[in-house]
């Protein structure tokens with residue numbers, strides 16, 4: 111196991127605007143979490159890994175990509191920790207540190223979803239499904255029958271709805287520029303397994 | 308007619324048209340005209356907040372800014388629970404953190420007046436229209452219909468953001484259903500998450516979550532489940548087809564929108580309900 115450092119915790123706290131160090135392992139988050147039993151870790155274990163600075167357990171976990179963002183943990187935590195925001199922040203760190211877990215397709219789906227709304231101003235479900243199938247081989251045959259039935263019911267419009275595309279492009283570009291700058295400024299280097307002090 | 312700003316979001320223009328149509332039609336019966344925010348953009352959904360927190364706040368903030376400044380209105384109806392959650396989160400984060408407000412306003416390009424009431428579908432009926440007014444206008448009471456009120460995750464959580472009175476066991480939708488003459492059942496999974504955001508990649512997990520939710524409603528005596536979120540409705544409705552294909556003993560439970568039940572009880576024509584768009588057939592109601 112890697113040396114115990116506070117760097118990951120500090121970085122998570124800054125991004126999630128919360129304090130992960132306050133967790134005392136009561137496990138209410140894990141008990142209420144609808145998907146705790148489907149991943150490699152459960153939420154309280156993710157919190158402990160963050161406190162210990164174990165980036166390979168926390169940011170590289172599969173669980174952070176199974177979290178549905180249902181906010182049960184955040185609602186119930188006796189320490190007022192925004193655990194759902196911690197999961198979101200770990201997803202960002204996983205992308206930045208090239209540690210996205212390979213057993214999950216959600217990272218790909220989220221990225222395509224954001225691209226779609228940036229393209230049209232609104233999200234196109236049919237485009238999202240099609241691009242996911244092209245970019246993630248394991249999804250190719252998933253739900254084909256169901257998709258055809260939904261299409262038959264008029265639930266998957268072919269032509270994407272359009273918002274104010276110019277405004278969307280401007281907002282996305284500005285937000286990306288400022289957010290990147292903020293993240294760079296507060297980024298604390300994370301000590302690697304071998305390179306620990 | 309009193310105008311209310313209206314943010315349909317991507318779902319109500321696509322997969323869940325029937326939710327938007329019945330929400331608009333029922334509001335009209337009570338003298339409210341839902342007026343779409345001009346040229347609205349996506350609220351950012353789960354994707355924005357898991358990739359860029361500032362963008363996740365700026366997208367709904369840009370819509371909120373239009374409500375007071377451009378439309379001269381102070382209330383917006385956001386029927387989709389996921390969009391509602393993004394609107395409330397943006398408001399909350401801007402109000403709590405001056406740095407966030409400054410960054411968001413820089414991105415949006417103008418000041419954002421967050422003093423706007425944001426109503427989800429349940430709020431529109433419960434807070435804006437009111438249970439007494441609804442009772443008054445019921446033409447075809449849903450007598451004998453046992454309904455499980457399903458709130459899902461984001462309508463009530465986290466309460467510091469949604470301002471929900473009873474985040475663990477909410478009752479506002481149950482009270483609206485009772486006003487329609489239906490019988491709301493007590494059950495366990497009212498606010499459990501159905502996993503809709505992972506529908507494209509974690510099918511087995513979603514099927515499990517849905518079996519738990521729908522199965523519990525059935526065990527608690529519900530004939531039907533009333534949803535207030537388009538993502539929940541689509542997930543619960545379409546996945547049951549799948550569940551039944553793998554397990555023929557599965558007894559499907561129809562998943563309808565609260566707005567469809569209100570419309571039915573008000574006596575609006577069945578042809579306007581969009582029943583044909585459901586995957587699990589809905590029996591004749593009212």
Ligand code: SF4
Pocket residue numbers: 132133134135136137138139140153154157186187188189190191193
């Ligand atoms: S609920 Fe809060 S304090 Fe308890 S284990 Fe989870 S994060 Fe830690």
Ligand code: SF4
Pocket residue numbers: 139142143144145146153176177178179180181182183184193194197
């Ligand atoms: S937000 Fe994520 S971690 Fe928290 S209870 Fe929901 S699924 Fe579990």
